[in-house]
Amino acid sequence: MSDHESTYVPKSGIEKWFDSRLPIIRFGADYMSLPTPKNLNYWWTFGGILALCLVVQIATGVVLAMHYVPNTELAFASVERIMRDVNGGDLIRYTHANGASMFFIAVYLHMLRGLYYGSYKAPREMIWIVGCLIFFLMIATAFLGYVLPWGQMSYWGAEVITNLIGAIPVVGEPVLIWLRGGPAIDNATLNRFFSLHYLLPFVIAGCVVLHLWALHHAGQNNPVGILIPKDRMAKDTVPFHPYFTVKDGFAIILFLILFAVFVFFMPNALGHADNYIPANPLVTPAHIVPEWYMLPFYAILRAVPDKFGGVLAMFGAIGVLFVLPWLDTSKVRSMRYRPTMRTFFVIFVLVGLILGWCGAQLPDAPVIGNFKTFVLIDGDLNSYLWLTRLATLYYFAFFLVIMPLVGLRETPKPIPATISEPVLSGGDAMTAAAPASPEKKG
Amino acid sequence: MAESVVTENGTGGDASRRDFIHIAAGAAAVGAGAMLAWPLINSMNPAADTLALASIEFDMSKVQEGQQVVIKWQGKPVFVRYRTPREIQEAVATPLSALKDPQTDADRIKAGHQQYLVLIGNCTHLGCIPTFGAGDFGGWFCPCHGSHYDTSGRIRKGPAPKNLVVPEYDYLSDTRIKIG
Numbered sequence: 001m002s003d004h005e006s007t008y009v010p011k012s013g014i015e016k017w018f019d020s021r022l023p024i025i026r027f028g029a030d031y032m033s034l035p036t037p038k039n040l041n042y043w044w045t046f047g048g049i050l051a052l053c054l055v056v057q058i059a060t061g062v063v064l065a066m067h068y069v070p071n072t073e074l075a076f077a078s079v080e081r082i083m084r085d086v087n088g089g090d091l092i093r094y095t096h097a098n099g100a101s102m103f104f105i106a107v108y109l110h111m112l113r114g115l116y117y118g119s120y121k122a123p124r125e126m127i128w129i130v131g132c133l134i135f136f137l138m139i140a141t142a143f144l145g146y147v148l149p150w151g152q153m154s155y156w157g158a159e160v161i162t163n164l165i166g167a168i169p170v171v172g173e174p175v176l177i178w179l180r181g182g183p184a185i186d187n188a189t190l191n192r193f194f195s196l197h198y199l200l201p202f203v204i205a206g207c208v209v210l211h212l213w214a215l216h217h218a219g220q221n222n223p224v225g226i227l228i229p230k231d232r233m234a235k236d237t238v239p240f241h242p243y244f245t246v247k248d249g250f251a252i253i254l255f256l257i258l259f260a261v262f263v264f265f266m267p268n269a270l271g272h273a274d275n276y277i278p279a280n281p282l283v284t285p286a287h288i289v290p291e292w293y294m295l296p297f298y299a300i301l302r303a304v305p306d307k308f309g310g311v312l313a314m315f316g317a318i319g320v321l322f323v324l325p326w327l328d329t330s331k332v333r334s335m336r337y338r339p340t341m342r343t344f345f346v347i348f349v350l351v352g353l354i355l356g357w358c359g360a361q362l363p364d365a366p367v368i369g370n371f372k373t374f375v376l377i378d379g380d381l382n383s384y385l386w387l388t389r390l391a392t393l394y395y396f397a398f399f400l401v402i403m404p405l406v407g408l409r410e411t412p413k414p415i416p417a418t419i420s421e422p423v424l425s426g427g428d429a430m431t432a433a434a435p436a437s438p439e440k441k442g
Numbered sequence: 443m444a445e446s447v448v449t450e451n452g453t454g455g456d457a458s459r460r461d462f463i464h465i466a467a468g469a470a471a472v473g474a475g476a477m478l479a480w481p482l483i484n485s486m487n488p489a490a491d492t493l494a495l496a497s498i499e500f501d502m503s504k505v506q507e508g509q510q511v512v513i514k515w516q517g518k519p520v521f522v523r524y525r526t527p528r529e530i531q532e533a534v535a536t537p538l539s540a541l542k543d544p545q546t547d548a549d550r551i552k553a554g555h556q557q558y559l560v561l562i563g564n565c566t567h568l569g570c571i572p573t574f575g576a577g578d579f580g581g582w583f584c585p586c587h588g589s590h591y592d593t594s595g596r597i598r599k600g601p602a603p604k605n606l607v608v609p610e611y612d613y614l615s616d617t618r619i620k621i622g
């Protein structure tokens with residue numbers, strides 16, 4: 001994969017003319033003929049889905065920017081105008097708003113796939129790190145975009161999140177005022193958020209180029225997780241086109257069905273009703289919640305009783321992902337062959353969902369029934385506060401304790417010598433546990 | 443010709459002089475970059491018209507005993523609370539040892555006007571507006587993350603690190619204040 005030699009032969013005159021001046025047709029042809037591990041399952045289709053999400057967000061966003069007015073007096077009304085008066089504006093806005101959610105569904109599955117199959121391990125560390133950077137930029141972009149409609153959740157979300165920066169000792173306050181462009185969230189803030197919301201997707205696009213460059217240099221991982229030896233390349237890989245263009249294309253169609261269900265039948269299901277109330281700096285909504293895709297991190301923020309500590313924990317929860325390649329001590333990439341780790345992984349996914357659920361609840365509310373148990377330090381044990389803390393503890397322990405220790409102590413299952421072996425041997429116990437192994441369905 | 447130039451610079455004193463030029467040119471470029479970036483960064487600081495809205499006046503006689511009026515100053519809510527004798531008594535009686543951010547009630551009011559409390563109405567945790575008269579201490583309760591403030595606006599329980607901020611203000615007359 002990494003030493004893929006160009007097999008493109010320019011045929012027509014114009015192809016030859018381009019090939020000696022700007023070999024862009026060769027670039028595309030080489031991409032299409034890229035040798036790809038033949039055992040990639042459907043979990044590998046989210047890369048293509050994410051590329052589509054970025055294109056959809058940029059295309060709808062550029063059009064929305066033609067109708068939107070980034071001014072505190074006019075922003076809310078301009079969004080309502082898009083919804084009511086602009087031709088097809090409601091569809092464009094709903095696509096953009098739900099597109100953000102779809103983007104995050106895909107990126108979380110994409111990241112979990114990388115985590116499960118050890119796609120972050122050598123020689124693919126840079127693919128993972130650039131990916132984490134893209135994820136961080138996505139969060140920033142989504143947050144900035146959510147402020148633009150200038151509803152109550154927009155305003156108070158911006159208030160709460162910018163205040164996080166104010167928690168930094170010494171420099172926090174001046175940086176906060178600089179970031180907001182005034183003593184409070186106001187027109188200056190809205191204007192710069194709009195500018196940055198337009199900018200960051202293109203920074204993401206640039207990072208995607210780096211992500212793919214690193215991917216094609218180091219070569220794709222695969223469900224078995226072994227590096228394909230040079231002499232097996234011909235047997236264990238197939239050209240990207242048509243094999244994976246078709247597979248990705250099919251997955252994209254399924255994904256677009258889900259996307260369409262939200263856009264056409266339940267466009268506000270993932271949003272918050274309070275954001276249809278114009279921003280009011282003098283009234284805080286009873287319950288401030290971020291969009292669903294930020295909830296796990298919001299829960300972690302609230303789990304820590306100290307303000308700056310909470311901010312550190314929240315950013316730490318994303319920061320720890322960047323060093324993941326060095327926290328995992330296992331020599332085996334794929335968790336197919338790491339039964340112990342796989343159990344911890346399943347718990348990790350559940351904990352992520354629990355954190356998301358906790359992030360949407362009031363911290364003091366009871367988890368089970370409606371009774372009090374006893375107060376532990378600063379909250380009742382039967383409260384979301386303590387459930388969140390337990391889940392937060394597992395989140396960090398998974399990366400900082402479980403990953404390094406299990407890698408050293410576990411006994412992995414035998415790893416096949418080639419990626420063909422588990423398939424050709426008729427699907428033994430090793431492949432039986434694999435999620436979505438489409439080769440066996442034929 | 444070219445070869446001889448390379449060998450000359452590759453050895454002896456000329457090499458360090460060339461290194462010096464490289465480092466000096468690099469440093470100058472970084473310095474110039476920073477100088478060009480600064481006006482752009484500084485432009486994001488509050489503009490002159492934003493800073494010009496720095497002060498307002500308020501007539502205290504509009505507030506009834508036991509009541510709170512919220513006014514907007516610099517885009518933020520300001521609480522003006524007319525405290526009842528019982529609320530003042532509670533605030534004064536609280537020992538400093540019970541406080542997370544110790545401050546006496548006298549430090550948070552103007553002498554002779556202890557019934558009036560003037561505070562910036564943003565929770566010192568993450569900036570939500572605390573609810574008047576709620577919470578375990580009769581002052582304010584922040585619904586966002588559960589911070590409780592007492593009748594002097596001091597943090598008593600919850601994640602907020604500081605007391606509600608007392609803005610700069612002065613009594614222009616017995617009933618009129620100027621904030622900012």
